[in-house]
Amino acid sequence: MKRIYLDHSATTPVDEEVLQKMLPYFTGKFGNANSMHGFGQEGAYAVDESRRKIASLIGAKPNEIYFTSGGTEADNWAIKGMALKMREKGNHVITSSIEHAAIMSSCAQIAKEYGFEITYLPVDGNGLVRPEDLRAAITDKTVLVSIMLANNEIGTIQPIKELAEIAHEKGIYFHTDAVQAVGSIPVSVTDLGVDLMSFSAHKFYGPKGVGVLYIHGGVKPTKLMTGGHQERTMRGGTTNVPGVVGMAAALEKAVNNLDENYVYIKKLRDKFVERVINEIPYAIYNGDKEKRLPQNANFAFEFIEGESILMSLDLAGIACSSGSACSSGSLEPSHVLLATGLPIEKAHGSIRFSFGRDNTEEEVDYVVDKLKEIVCKLRAMSPLFCEIKGETKNV
Amino acid sequence: MYNERVMKEFQNPQNVGEMADANAVGTVGNASCGDIMKIYMKIENNIIEDVSFQTFGCAAAIATSSVATSLIKGKTVEEALKITNAQVVDELGGLPAQKLHCSVLAEEAIKAAVNDYLTRYVAENK
Known part of the structure; x- marks a missing residue:
């Protein structure tokens, strides 16, 4: 039977050229990117290259790219990491009522376990957040706003630049979950003006199990994953070298085309x-x-x-x-x-x-x-x- | 997620549709829960001569409607009232845990239709 795949927002197949670029890092160039020897340095070099490539494709600096295990980890880190970091200053987080489960459940957890108050902004009939609603929801306890760039179910694209400006006027950090958007529409962190942004490789013909949290220079969320010195000591865990290489190759191809x-x-x-x-x-x-x-x-x-x-x-x-x-x-x-x-x-x-x-x-x-x-x-x-x-x- | 028997029943459900000359109708569930089952019966001399259903719901809801109506066709009213959701599930060779409520709905729909018949019967024979 003929099979037709119309579920690309769930995941995409790995692009054949991307796969070919990944393969050497499973076998011949298998080194741990943290090792000092030649094997390790081959991996470290590939990770550095990939980091530079990804940064330039989204308008960021290389040291603002933090590799994670995917979109869910990036979202968890953004919400919990920023909330915990800022809890001395305030205990209020604003998000929307149409976020992905990774954001929703992270917000629910900081509310339950750390006493945060969460405002879930309503949306209009088309799924758009109204900037005036965000403005009205901000209090002197607000420490983070997280609104997704494009919705996973209905595809609605939010006015992130405008929303981020409203948060910044009050000195509040802004995160966007861009998992569905990156690779499909032009995305630049400098144009959007966001402080943190999550995205995931398997949504743009890259491999599963690798994502990025972009963290603007100077912003320092509390670490979620502690361990070795990977990701400039911000995220422990042996770097998924083939995944990172695949993510960079896939994003390059997606942005170029x-x-x-x-x-x-x-x-x-x-x-x-x-x-x-x-x-x-x-x-x-x-x-x-x-x-x-x-x-x-x-x-x-x-x-x-x-x-x-x-x-x-x-x-x-x-x-x-x-x-x-x-x-x-x-x-x-x-x-x-x-x-x-x-x-x-x-x-x-x-x-x-x-x-x-x-x-x-x-x-x-x-x-x-x-x-x-x-x-x-x-x-x-x-x-x-x-x-x-x-x-x-x-x- | 579903076994072959459930999928077969879902693809080719038996006893589908409205019944113009039904003398018993039972509706259970509601649209906001995502399941509505409506069962029609033609009962003569205490025997369910004909039965049909209309269902708004998932594949399991449609499959259980099909099996439940087949189980009671030709049975007496008393026999139909003894049908349990477990029998419907057995007949289907099992259902995923989160779909068991569909079989409960089928049992309830049968009971609702039979109760409708009994209510009418009592009213007519007063």
Whole structure:
């Protein structure tokens, strides 16, 4: 069976050229980058090169790049490290109500275990944080603001530069989770004006298990991972040399081809969205139409439940993801969709499609055709659809 | 996540749809929980002659609806009331732990439909 992957926001395959650059560091150049001998220095040299490359691609300095095990560790470090560092000054952290679980659970932990107060800023119907809400939420106890650059479920891109300026006016540090954005849209820490930024290699055709926390010079979060002298003593643990090399190679390729990929992926996504809106009734396009990642499409299909759509698509060889509670094992559907004001029963029926550079227009057509059949079949089974069917024919 | 039997039942569910001449209807669950099960029955001489369902829910909810309705077809009202969620799960060869509530919903939907029948029966024979 033909398989179509439309879950690039979950992860991407490692680019073949990237893999080739990584491979020597598993075998011949296997040295520990902290070792003084030649084997170690080969690794150390590769890590330095990668650090320089990544820094220049995001507008940072090399000594502002800290390698981590991925986006989750970077987010944990940013929130907990900054909160613990600043707790003498204040105990208030501001974030948004649509953050990734890595931020949400870190905030919950500092609230529970260290007595922090957390403000979760609301979003509008498109998932945008209102700058005036941030301004109003700041108190003299606020020590950190963390707002994601682009949302993982609905792709909404936040006005980070403006939000960071508001925090800085009051001398408050600003972190952004840019895991979904880096490699998809232009991202520069100097343009954004953020103090800390998380991103992860496997979202841009790099390997899993490696990420970066950018920390602006002079900012010093408390260490989360203590151990050896790696990462200028800020993050212990033997450096994942092949991962770091892969991350740099993948980011370089993503940034160099960013314009071309952006246009291509957006074209696929727009075609998909247009066909779904025109051909499937009662499909709600979630998120902002313009301020949005090019790869993301998120729809609520009314009267049916997301997991059954997801499973049916999977049986047809199509991989995507769902904001449904049933696919996550919790009872609450996506906190992101609920925060945008989408009613709970519609949030249960939401599906995310995320496109990549290897998808084709033919695949988009095939997916829409299958999706139409599946939505139709599931609606025919739904008691909710039955209730309104009288007024809608040929659905 | 699901076994083959569940997936087969989900792909080709039995007894789907509204029933125009049903004399018993039971609806359980609600949309905000992500599950609604509606079971229709045609009961004659205490026998469930025909049964069908409509379900809003996940693959497990649809599969349990299919199996539960098949289990009670042709059975007496008393037999149908004895069907438990464990029997529905056994029939499916097991369900993931977080999906067991779907089988409970199926048991409740059967009971709700039978209760609807009994209520009508009592009302008609007053």
